[in-house]
Amino acid sequence: MCGIIGYIGERQAHPILLGCLKRLEYRGYDSCGIAIAGNSINVYKNTVRAEELRKAAPQLDGTLGIGHTRWATHGQPSQANAHPHCDCDGKIAVVHNGIITNFQGLKQKLIHEGHKFISETDTEIIPHLIEKYYRGDLERAVEAALDDIEGSYAIIVLMASEDKLVAARKDSPLIIGLGDRENFIASDVPAILDYTNRVIYLEEGDMGVVTKDNIKIRRDGIEINREEHKISWSVDEAQRGGYEHFMLKEIHEQPRVIRDTLVGRVSVAEPTVDLAAMRDKGIESMLILACGTSYHAALTGKYIIEELLRIPVRVELASEFICYGQTLTGTEAIVITQSGETADILRAMRRLKEVGCQVLAITNVVGSTASRIADQTIYTRAGPEISVAATKSFMAQLMVLYWLIMSYSKVDSRRLASMLLALRQMPSKVQQVLNNGYKILEHANNLSGYDNVFFIARGINFPIALEGALKLKEISYIHAEGYAAGELKHGPFALLRSDTPVIAIVAQDNTYEAMLTNIREIKARSSPVIALAEEGDEVIGGLVDSVITVPQVDAIFSPVVNTVALQLLAYYTAKQRGCPIDFPRNLAKSVTVE
Ligand code: M6R
Numbered sequence: 375m376c377g378i379i380g381y382i383g384e385r386q387a388h389p390i391l392l393g394c395l396k397r398l399e400y401r402g403y404d405s406c407g408i409a410i411a412g413n414s415i416n417v418y419k420n421t422v423r424a425e426e427l428r429k430a431a432p433q434l435d436g437t438l439g440i441g442h443t444r445w446a447t448h449g450q451p452s453q454a455n456a457h458p459h460c461d462c463d464g465k466i467a468v469v470h471n472g473i474i475t476n477f478q479g480l481k482q483k484l485i486h487e488g489h490k491f492i493s494e495t496d497t498e499i500i501p502h503l504i505e506k507y508y509r510g511d512l513e514r515a516v517e518a519a520l521d522d523i524e525g526s527y528a529i530i531v532l533m534a535s536e537d538k539l540v541a542a543r544k545d546s547p548l549i550i551g552l553g554d555r556e557n558f559i560a561s562d563v564p565a566i567l568d569y570t571n572r573v574i575y576l577e578e579g580d581m582g583v584v585t586k587d588n589i590k591i592r593r594d595g596i597e598i599n600r601e602e603h604k605i606s607w608s609v610d611e612a613q614r615g616g617y618e619h620f621m622l623k624e625i626h627e628q629p630r631v632i633r634d635t636l637v638g639r640v641s642v643a644e645p646t647v648d649l650a651a652m653r654d655k656g657i658e659s660m661l662i663l664a665c666g667t668s669y670h671a672a673l674t675g676k677y678i679i680e681e682l683l684r685i686p687v688r689v690e691l692a693s694e695f696i697c698y699g700q701t702l703t704g705t706e707a708i709v710i711t712q713s714g715e716t717a718d719i720l721r722a723m724r725r726l727k728e729v730g731c732q733v734l735a736i737t738n739v740v741g742s743t744a745s746r747i748a749d750q751t752i753y754t755r756a757g758p759e760i761s762v763a764a765t766k767s768f769m770a771q772l773m774v775l776y777w778l779i780m781s782y783s784k785v786d787s788r789r790l791a792s793m794l795l796a797l798r799q800m801p802s803k804v805q806q807v808l809n810n811g812y813k814i815l816e817h818a819n820n821l822s823g824y825d826n827v828f829f830i831a832r833g834i835n836f837p838i839a840l841e842g843a844l845k846l847k848e849i850s851y852i853h854a855e856g857y858a859a860g861e862l863k864h865g866p867f868a869l870l871r872s873d874t875p876v877i878a879i880v881a882q883d884n885t886y887e888a889m890l891t892n893i894r895e896i897k898a899r900s901s902p903v904i905a906l907a908e909e910g911d912e913v914i915g916g917l918v919d920s921v922i923t924v925p926q927v928d929a930i931f932s933p934v935v936n937t938v939a940l941q942l943l944a945y946y947t948a949k950q951r952g953c954p955i956d957f958p959r960n961l962a963k964s965v966t967v968e
Contacts, residue, residue, distance in 0.1 A: 375634075375757025376457070376471040377401035377443040378548075379565050380530040380539045383556025383586045387439035388431070394558070394565040395424040395443045400613050400620075400760055401471075401561065402445025404741065405456035409467035410439035415534050417467060419456035437586075438537065440530045442469035445758055446740030448477075449494030458532070459498040461505035462490055465534045468504070470497040471561050472526035472546040473755070475638035480522060500529060508533075513583055513592070516540050525637060530559050541582040545633075550574045550582050550589055552602065557584045563605055564612035571605040619955045621761035621849070625941050626808055629801035631766045632934075634755045635773040640780070640797060657782075658704035659685055663692040663722050665965070667764040667844060668710040671771035673837035674933050675710075678775060681834075681930065683784050693718040693968070695725065702731045709735050712759065712767040713964040714742020721968060723747045736774050738767050752778065761956045762963050763849050765941050768841065769804075772934060796928040806925045807938040811946075814922055814939060817904055818946030821875060827852055828866065828876045828901075829940075830859040830892065832885035838933045839879055842940035849955050850948035859885075859892040870899040877943070879936050880907040880914055883929035893917050906936055 377398025381387045391408045406427050407419020418431040424443060442457035449455040458467040474480075477496035480503070485491065489502045503519035504512075512533050520527070526545035541548055541559045551558030551566035551573050558566040559582065563573060574589065576582055577600070583590040591600050607616060617623040660679060662672040669691055676687040692709065695718075707726050711719045714737035723744060726733050735748035738756050745751040754770035776797065780790055821827065827846060831839040840856035847854045857866060859878065870876070876896050880889045893903055894917065903918040908926050915921050922943070924935040948955050 375401050375445050376561070377565060378457075378469040378471050378528060378530055378559075378561045379441045380439070380469075380532070380541065380559035380584070381556070382438045382537075382539050382584055383553060384437055385556065387436055388434050390569070391439050391441035392424055392428045392431070393568060394560065395427070395441045397564045397568070397609060397613070398443050398560070398562065399424060400564075400758065402443050402758055404444050404446050404451035404739075405453070406441065406443040407456045407458055408434065408439055408441040409458040409460075409532055410434040410436035411467075411532050411534050412436045413534065415460065415464055415467050415532065417458055417460065417464075419458065420453050421451045421456065438532065438539070440467060440469045440532045440539065447473055447753060447755055448496045450741040454493045455495050457495075457497060459493060459495065459501055461501040463505070466501045466504050466508070467532045468497065468500045469530050470500060471528045472544075473634060473637055474499065474523050474527065475525040476523065477525075496525070499523075500527075501531075504531060512536050512538070512540055513581065516542060516581065517595070520544075526634070528561055538583055538585045541576065541584065543576050543580060544578060548576045548582070550576065550584060552589070556586055557589060559584055562612070563607065564609050567605065567607070567609045567612055573603050573605055574600045575603065576600070618949070619761065619945075621763055621765060621945055621955050624759055624761055624766045625938065625945065627757070627766050628769045628938060629805045629808075631756045631770050632773055632801045632804065634757075635770045636777060636797070639777050640794065657685065657706045660687045660706045660708060661702065662687065662689045662708045662710065663695055663719065664689075664710040665692050665716050665718050667768045667841060668712055668771060670837045670841040670844070671768055671775065672708075672710050673840070674772060674834060675775040675779070677834035677837070678779050678930060682779055682789070683782055691718075692716070692722040695722040697725050697729055702726070702729065705731070707731045707733045709733060709744060709748070710737075710771055711735065711742075711744050712738045712754070712756075712764055712771070714739040714744035715964045715966055716744075717966050717968045719744055720747065736771060738770065759963075762958055762961045763845055763944075763955075768937065769934070772937075776931075793928065793930065796931055799927070800931060800934055803925045803927055803931075803935050804938050807935050807942070810923070811942045814942045815946045817920060817922055818943055819950050821852070821904075821943065822850070822947045822950035824873060824875055825853060826869070826874050827854045828862070828874065829854060829856045829879070830862060830876060831879035831881070832859045832889055833881065833883060834930065834933055835879040835881050835885075835936055838936045838940065839877075841937060842877060842879075842944070845941055845944035846947060848961060849944055849958050850951050850953055851958075852947065852951075859889055862892065863895060867899060870896060870901045872900045872902070875902040875904060877940075878903055878905045878918070880905050880911065881929055881932040881936070882908050882911070882926070883932070890914075890917060906939055
């Protein structure tokens with residue numbers, strides 16, 4: 375996820391673009407840059423945030439320009455990889471938000487045709503394709519270039535000889551801001567709110583051609599009209615996308631995060647997994663290390679791996695990992711870390727390297743320390759997560775784990791095909807949970823009056839019970855414990871009373887009957903039970919006090935929908951209790967001390 379901005383008007387573009395980029399930093403901040411057109415195009419970019427760019431950049435003259443703030447997906451944060459990107463002659467500059475999945479093939483072809491590339495990004499092919507197709511008509515050249523591209527994009531194109539900006543979108547948002555003898559293009563409303571509150575939302579497949587006094591919107595070559603909207607949000611509200619908190623916004627981003635994380639890796643249209651990733655290195659076991667929410671993703675991964683690959687998996691808290699030098703030959707070592715900067719993870723990784731182990735990192739931050747220590751890195755593509763409570767980054771970790779495990783050749787091909795079909799439905803299943811969020815609100819209002827809560831589950835949903843409890847305690851300050859349902863009777867039963875509610879995750883898998891038994895045992899001790907159960911479960915309602923329903927999914931994907939429901943439950947409970955949801959007391963987003 376990146377932020378993009380374009381300006382055309384009568385004022386100097388330079389300070390306006392930098393001001394807009396500052397407003398877009400919540401979308402990415404590992405590098406940023408601007409390009410301004412005069413007789414030629416002048417570009418200034420670096421691995422800094424907008425404020426430092428403002429101090430360092432020479433004054434670039436011109437009233438027409440574009441800017442970008444980056445959250446890397448292809449290539450490390452570096453000056454070369456920062457946007458804008460240009461064609462060979464430096465006459466066309468492009469900023470892009472999205473992921474181009476077929477860029478490798480296109481790049482090879484362009485290199486063969488004589489184009490020179492200086493970055494590792496997918497984006498750089500766009501100005502080269504436009505250069506290739508340009509015959510005096512910029513819109514046509516952009517259309518031709520986009521015809522070659524697969525994946526998602528929101529782009530703004532600037533050309534030295536043209537007094538206009540051309541913008542286009544597919545699966546990434548883009549708006550046009552309307553000013554007085556000036557206009558703006560941006561990935562998001564907050565970018566432009568200091569200048570105008572009049573916007574047009576571009577729709578899928580739209581192309582916008584913007585001059586200082588005119589807007590033209592084309593679709594399939596035909597000119598169309600789009601309605602103008604007045605925005606009444608403050609910049610702050612707009613950055614949260616109109617949601618009250620970043621956490622709620624990030625929970626709602628999860629259908630997009632699932633798509634972005636899988637795009638180019640798993641074909642959701644055809645039942646295939648990226649064959650380049652096919653792995654079968656004679657791995658006999660796996661060791662996965664992580665902390666906090668990432669540890670819960672690792673534990674979920676253990677269940678998936680053991681079911682599909684039938685190899686033993688050891689999952690350890692990175693903070694507890696001690697390696698006395700025992701041989702780890704035949705073991706695939708994986709670390710999972712959203713930030714890539716967690717001190718406990720980095721220490722454990724260094725220890726693994728000392729004993730000669732190759733390490734695979736799964737992280738959300740390109741260029742993070744974990745990615746630099748690791749031998750191999752897989753990025754989760756969740757975009758920046760602002761709320762301290764991890765939500766969408768956990769979802770992206772789960773998706774990477776599903777993909778990674780499915781790419782081992784040991785997985786039975788029939789099972790693989792059915793899983794791929796199920797995976798294809800995950801964004802809409804998650805969307806269904808989100809659409810029913812208002813029903814969870816009522817449960818949250820009840821829960822908010824309690825001081826202690828248990829979350830229980832069995833099998834693959836046990837880690838989700840741990841995650842549900844962690845989310846609730848970290849943002850609502852209610853004491854919550856996640857437990858394996860079969861373990862309550864080994865001690866915690868002593869705590870069960872009518873003021874100790876239990877949230878029971880009841881999946882339609884081979885744990886179902888045992889879960890019902892455990893729920894009956896709990897009810898006999900008078901604790902209120904809220905079940906999280908699949909739609910169509912006719913039995914559960916008769917056993918418990920209330921039910922939160924989630925859509926039916928293949929049992930191996932039940933953690934996905936259950937997680938989202940529990941995130942909403944934690945969120946609404948914390949809201950009811952008036953807690954500072956995005957920034958809970960005593961917690962930091964990235965824990966850089968051991
Ligand atoms: O960046 P990491 O994934 O390594 O962070 C690990 C934990 O600090 C993190 O998941 C923490 O538990 C979250 N606040 C949970 O919401």
